[in-house]
Amino acid sequence: MISIDLTSRSIRPELMDTEPVTFEDFRACLVDLSRVNRLAFAYRPTIAFMERLVEARSFDRPIEVLDVGSGYGDTLREISAWGAKRGIAVSLTGVDMNPWSEKAATEASQANGANIRFVTADAFAYEPPNGIDVVVSSLFTHHLSDADVSKFVAWMEAKGRLGWFVNDLHRHPVAYHFFRHASKIARFHRFVQHDGPLSIARAFSLSDWARLIASSGIDATGVDVARVAPFRITVSRIRPS
Numbered sequence: 001m002i003s004i005d006l007t008s009r010s011i012r013p014e015l016m017d018t019e020p021v022t023f024e025d026f027r028a029c030l031v032d033l034s035r036v037n038r039l040a041f042a043y044r045p046t047i048a049f050m051e052r053l054v055e056a057r058s059f060d061r062p063i064e065v066l067d068v069g070s071g072y073g074d075t076l077r078e079i080s081a082w083g084a085k086r087g088i089a090v091s092l093t094g095v096d097m098n099p100w101s102e103k104a105a106t107e108a109s110q111a112n113g114a115n116i117r118f119v120t121a122d123a124f125a126y127e128p129p130n131g132i133d134v135v136v137s138s139l140f141t142h143h144l145s146d147a148d149v150s151k152f153v154a155w156m157e158a159k160g161r162l163g164w165f166v167n168d169l170h171r172h173p174v175a176y177h178f179f180r181h182a183s184k185i186a187r188f189h190r191f192v193q194h195d196g197p198l199s200i201a202r203a204f205s206l207s208d209w210a211r212l213i214a215s216s217g218i219d220a221t222g223v224d225v226a227r228v229a230p231f232r233i234t235v236s237r238i239r240p241s
């Protein structure tokens, strides 16, 4: 077993952020990432947050949801299916700085019949035309430096009219070693095999989140940080009405 120091966040860069590849290659990586998401029950906490939101607030128009770092768009397709099942109107936008994400997510959503907009932009620079009710993200914040995670928390607090939700990995040795072996056995895309364990090493502990929220400068009252099995941490806020 290789030895890895997980006492603090890794700053090693991920291949998916740094290595230029063809559209087909990047899409294959996103498809495998969506398989991992499904196998790891990654959509559950996001849908549970949407349930909490509609219990806490009432709506007379579609809920404007922005998914930051939307990748293949699979989280938004899950929210779309949830809205349809629950009879709740949602207006869904994904923003991702990689143009291949917009193309792959648009194609997959059209094939699936989901009405979702995907935009290529740096999240911090994106201003949706109708504003944002809730900002969600999954596997996004670990791509950022500590300073940018705090900036992102402040950005979500400023932009999300009703609240925001972060769904990301827990930096844990069991998760690291399990995924390193499992992704090889499953023969996932080489980016997923390389970046998956690295993402866990770049991810967070509960105390990291306490520190990053404190340094964001927001009022932390009502911010909930929770461990969610298997090996995720969610950070959320729903504004009281």
Ligand SMILES: C[S@@+](CC[C@H](N)C(=O)[O-])C[C@H]1O[C@@H](n2cnc3c(N)ncnc32)[C@H](O)[C@@H]1O
Pocket (backbone or CB within 6 Å): 033, 034, 037, 068, 069, 070, 071, 072, 073, 075, 095, 096, 097, 098, 101, 121, 122, 123, 124, 137, 138, 139, 140, 143
């Ligand atoms: C690991 S993928 C996660 C994709 C998807 N949310 C999921 O759960 O599978 C992270 C995504 O964040 C995007 N990303 C990284 N930094 C970004 C930024 N500053 N603005 C927008 N997207 C960004 C990357 O291009 C990548 O598609």
